[in-house]
Amino acid sequence: MDGNNNNLTPQENNDDELLKLVEEALLKRATGYEDASGKAVPPDVRAAMYWLENRCPERWKKSRSPEKEDAAEKSLSDEETAL
Secondary structure, eight states: OOGGGTTSOTTTSSHHHHHHHHHHHHHHHHHOEEOTTSOEEOOOHHHHHHHHHHHSHHHHOOOOOHHHHHHHHHHHHHHHHHO
């Protein structure tokens, strides 16, 4: 954002650019990437699920009971700990 537009709201001041940056960062996290030092950062399953559930909800959104959702979250946490 440049200094000439200080009176504009975020929506008026490059909101589309900011949205695109966040979308790209989420997709990068979901698919994995190499950081600045050359270290491989593995894909993040939760980021991938978030991306898919919000981009294609008819294919990826699952209706779950709170109990099943808690069990799924615990399972993901256990898998991440094992890595």
